[in-house]
Amino acid sequence: MVLFGFFALVLVSIYWVNRAVALFDSLIGGGQPALVFLEFTALTLPNVIRLVLPVAGFAATVFTINRLTADSELVVMQAMGFSPYRLARPVLAFGLVVALLTGILTHFLVPASRAQLELREDEIAHNVTASMLTEGRFLHPANGITFFIREITPTGELRDVFLSDARGTTRRITYTAQRALLVQEETGPKLLMFDGLVQALHLTNQRLATTSFSDLTYDVAALLSQPNTGRLDLRILPTPDLLSPTSERIEAARATRAEFLTEAHARTGQPLMAVAGVLIGFAALVVGGFSRFGLWRQILLAIGILVGLQLLDNSLTEIARHDETLWPLVYLPPMVGLLIGGMLMYLSARTIRWRRATRSASA
Numbered sequence: 001m002v003l004f005g006f007f008a009l010v011l012v013s014i015y016w017v018n019r020a021v022a023l024f025d026s027l028i029g030g031g032q033p034a035l036v037f038l039e040f041t042a043l044t045l046p047n048v049i050r051l052v053l054p055v056a057g058f059a060a061t062v063f064t065i066n067r068l069t070a071d072s073e074l075v076v077m078q079a080m081g082f083s084p085y086r087l088a089r090p091v092l093a094f095g096l097v098v099a100l101l102t103g104i105l106t107h108f109l110v111p112a113s114r115a116q117l118e119l120r121e122d123e124i125a126h127n128v129t130a131s132m133l134t135e136g137r138f139l140h141p142a143n144g145i146t147f148f149i150r151e152i153t154p155t156g157e158l159r160d161v162f163l164s165d166a167r168g169t170t171r172r173i174t175y176t177a178q179r180a181l182l183v184q185e186e187t188g189p190k191l192l193m194f195d196g197l198v199q200a201l202h203l204t205n206q207r208l209a210t211t212s213f214s215d216l217t218y219d220v221a222a223l224l225s226q227p228n229t230g231r232l233d234l235r236i237l238p239t240p241d242l243l244s245p246t247s248e249r250i251e252a253a254r255a256t257r258a259e260f261l262t263e264a265h266a267r268t269g270q271p272l273m274a275v276a277g278v279l280i281g282f283a284a285l286v287v288g289g290f291s292r293f294g295l296w297r298q299i300l301l302a303i304g305i306l307v308g309l310q311l312l313d314n315s316l317t318e319i320a321r322h323d324e325t326l327w328p329l330v331y332l333p334p335m336v337g338l339l340i341g342g343m344l345m346y347l348s349a350r351t352i353r354w355r356r357a358t359r360s361a362s363a
Contacts, residue, residue: 001060001094001097003059003060003063003064004056004057004060004094004098006060007055007056007059007060007063008049008052008053008056011052011055011056012045012048012049012052015048015051015052016041016044016045016048019041019044019048020037020041023037023040023041023044024037036120036124039120040117040120043113043114043116043117043120044113044117045113046105046109046110046112046113047110047113047114049105050102050105050106050109050110050270053098053101053102053105053274054098054102054270054273054274054277055277056098057094057095057098057274057277057278058277058278058280058281058302058306060094061091061094061095061277061278061281061282062281062285062299062302065091065281065282065285065286065295066285066295066299069285069295074087074286083349084283084286084345084348084349085345085349087282087286088279088282088283088345091278091279091282092275092278092279094278095274095275095276095277095278095279096275098271098274098275098278099271099272099274099275100271102270102271102274103267103268103271106267106268106270106271107239107267107268110235111235111236111237111238111239114233114235114236115236118233118236134149135149135150135151135152136149136150136151142167143167144165144166144167145163145164145165145166145167146162146163146164146166147161147162147163147164148161148162148163149161149162149180156181156182157179157180157181158179158180158181158182159178159179160176160177160178161175161176161177161179161180161191161193161196162174162175162176163175163176163191163193163218169203170202170203170204171200171201171202171203172200172201172203173198173199173200173201174198174199174200174201175193175196175197175198175216175218176196176197176199177193177194177195177196177197177216178194178195178196179193179194179195180192180193180194182220187219188219188220189220190217190218190219190220191217191218191219191220192215192216192217193213193215193216193217193218194214194215194216195213195214196212196213196216197210197211197212197213198210198211198212198213198216231252231253231254232249232252232253232254233253234253234255234259234260234263235263237249237263239264239267242260242261242263242264243260243261243264245257245260256321256322256324257324258320258321258322258323258324258326258327259321261320261324261327262317262320262321262327262330265320265327265328265330265331266317266330268330268331269313269330269331269333269334272331272334272335272338273309273313273333273334273337275334275338276309276333276334276336276337276338276340276341277306277309277337279337279338279341279342280302280305280306280337280340280341280344281302282341283340283341283342283344283345283348284298284299284301284302284305284344285298285299285302286344286345286348287344287345287347287348287351305337305340306337309333309334309336309337310333312332312333312336313330313333316329316330316332316333317329317330
């Protein structure tokens with residue numbers, strides 16, 4: 001457990017730093033305070049820990065068994081008559097602890113943190129949109145964008161709007177309008193401009209094209225790089241809602257019943273994969289017995305088996321998403337992992353019995 005905590009802390013720190021760098025660029029660079037950055041990084045931690053715990057459990061098991069073998073402690077226990085099945089009991093108990101922690105994350109903490117994160121992202125998007133409603137100032141809500149409003153009436157109408165979009169590499173577009181309205185739709189905020197002019201300057205030949213319009217819609221959500229599709233995210237729903245989805249939720253998520261069931265059962269399949277990973281890490285190291293050259297071959301074997309199981313899990317999960325009757329496929333990879341671990345322990349037990357028989361015959 002001590003090694004498990006150490007590996008989990010190291011891996012979480014690595015994942016968290018990578019995530020924090022991206023959040024820092026998007027939030028602090030967008031003018032958000034440091035407290036918002038800390039809040040967002042804290043909300044991403046449950047999902048990071050969910051990904052890290054099975055790997056940390058496998059690493060702790062491999063490190064411990066390798067150390068016991070190098071110090072001949074495991075060899076002594078086997079010589080005293082302890083079978084691989086008996087030695088696997090504490091390993092299996094440790095795997096169940098890792099699975100319990102992973103299950104709490106997948107079923108409760110991760111969906112709750114994702115829901116809160118989505119809520120805060122929507123609030124910040126609205127705040128950024130509201131910050132554009134400043135009259136008499138040239139604003140730069142994004143790189144290459146210049147926005148100006150001469151006057152905002154008490155009814156919310158924008159007068160004499162200027163919008164310059166210089167993000168393109170081949171042309172620059174300028175919008176001017178006598179009146180405009182900023183409205184909120186399901187896909188994000190839109191700027192409705194009336195009685196204006198579009199000027200497009202082609203940088204390759206320095207030609208200017210102008211177009212008058214009576215009304216024109218500009219996607220502010222795309223401008224802010226924070227589009228809101230209005231689609232319900234399955235990852236934020238509680239597990240019971242995924243197991244019994246209503247027609248309203250299926251329509252809101254624009255998903256199928258198979259996708260709901262696959263997401264729900266995957267939350268249980270991942271903790272089982274943690275148990276399988278721990279058992280494979282133990283079984284692969286004891287199957288080879290003691291070697292003065294170390295157990296690096298067995299370690300590579302365990303890693304290779306886990307990689308294969310993860311590829312199998314990804315493939316079967318994708319298949320299950322297309323047919324609601326195939327959700328049991330989600331549990332097949334951890335079952336295969338447990339079966340492989342059992343077979344490796346069986347081979348180890350047979351090897352030990354054969355060596356004992358050989359010694360007895362020689363004596």
